[in-house]
Amino acid sequence: MSTHIAAKEGQIAECVLLPGDPLRAKFIAENFLENAECYNQVRGMYGYTGTYKGKRVSVQGTGMGQPSISIYVNELFQFYGVQKAIRIGTCGAVDEKVKIGEVILAMSACTDSCMLNQRFGSLHYAPTADFGLLKSAYDNAQKLNISTMVGSVASSDLFYDENNNWKLWKSYGVKGIEMESAELFTLAAKFNRKALAILTVSDNIVTGEASSAEERQKTFTNMMKIALETAVEN
Ligand code: HPA
Numbered sequence: 001m002s003t004h005i006a007a008k009e010g011q012i013a014e015c016v017l018l019p020g021d022p023l024r025a026k027f028i029a030e031n032f033l034e035n036a037e038c039y040n041q042v043r044g045m046y047g048y049t050g051t052y053k054g055k056r057v058s059v060q061g062t063g064m065g066q067p068s069i070s071i072y073v074n075e076l077f078q079f080y081g082v083q084k085a086i087r088i089g090t091c092g093a094v095d096e097k098v099k100i101g102e103v104i105l106a107m108s109a110c111t112d113s114c115m116l117n118q119r120f121g122s123l124h125y126a127p128t129a130d131f132g133l134l135k136s137a138y139d140n141a142q143k144l145n146i147s148t149m150v151g152s153v154a155s156s157d158l159f160y161d162e163n164n165n166w167k168l169w170k171s172y173g174v175k176g177i178e179m180e181s182a183e184l185f186t187l188a189a190k191f192n193r194k195a196l197a198i199l200t201v202s203d204n205i206v207t208g209e210a211s212s213a214e215e216r217q218k219t220f221t222n223m224m225k226i227a228l229e230t231a232v233e234n
Contacts, residue, residue: 002075005047005060007039013049013056015084015231016076018069020180022046022061024088024220029059032224045072055232062087066113066155066183073184077191084133084194087184088227090202091153091176094166098201100211101219103148103226104176105129105137106197110154111182112165119186127155127185130194133230137198140229146222151175153199155182166205177205198227 001008019025025046029036033050040047040060047060060076062069069087076082091104109127116125134150141148153176154169166177181197188195200219203210211219 002079004042004045004071005040005075005080006042007047007080011039011049012047012060012076012080012082013058014082015086016058016060016082017227017231018060018062018073018085018087018184020062020064020069020089022063025059025061028224032228033057033059052228053232057228057231062180065157065179066111066115069180070115070183070187073187077187077193082193084231085184085188086133086195086227086231087181087197088223089178089180089197089199091178091199092166092203092205093176093201094170094174094205096204096206098149098175098204100201100204100209101215101222102201103141103146103219103223104153104199104201105134105141105148105150106153106181106199107134107150108152109181109185109197110152110169110174111156113155113157113182115183116186125186127182127189129185129196130188133194133196136233137196137226137230140233141226144222144225144229146226148226149175153178153181153197155179176201196230198223
């Protein structure tokens, strides 16, 4: 039991999938895992453990934004011995050619957050995904015939960003804007664990296009297949 997670020792698997939305965690447990048991309901941030292809996998909601994911990932790494953490979320694309529903595998995550400054002062740390998980996710996507883009994303503290910082990120090759991966990758490095973020494009920031409920469902399934195959393989 930790401050925000009510699980007992041993109730959480070594590999945890991390959706931002706790109801997504519930949906995944009910639709993709076998024998799933809920281990956390504190603050409605559901966490479940079940099996996929016979291997234990957990799925834990993280909430939105880096301070929120930081709390859950810190506790998973420090108190529950979690070794692999795979964020499954959405992002906004910054290239008008990128379609809703495309899957981005985040190799690295820039950020505008001062969370990194608090740790590193004037030094600029580069939050990076685990290469093994990234390669495995890429290979699994290919096997499943799901196309992916691999590259950097930016984890912003501002969903409603009046400065349009995405334009600068875009000019340096960033593929999508979301709000959590930089802190996840940084904590994985700190605790010597493995992390990856698999992101579905839910909206295009340039064109204003947003996904329909039907698109969200279909593309979500693609992301889940990649994430679960990767979770049980590593
Ligand atoms: N900005 C930040 N986070 C997001 C977005 C966005 O446009 N889309 C999905 N997550």
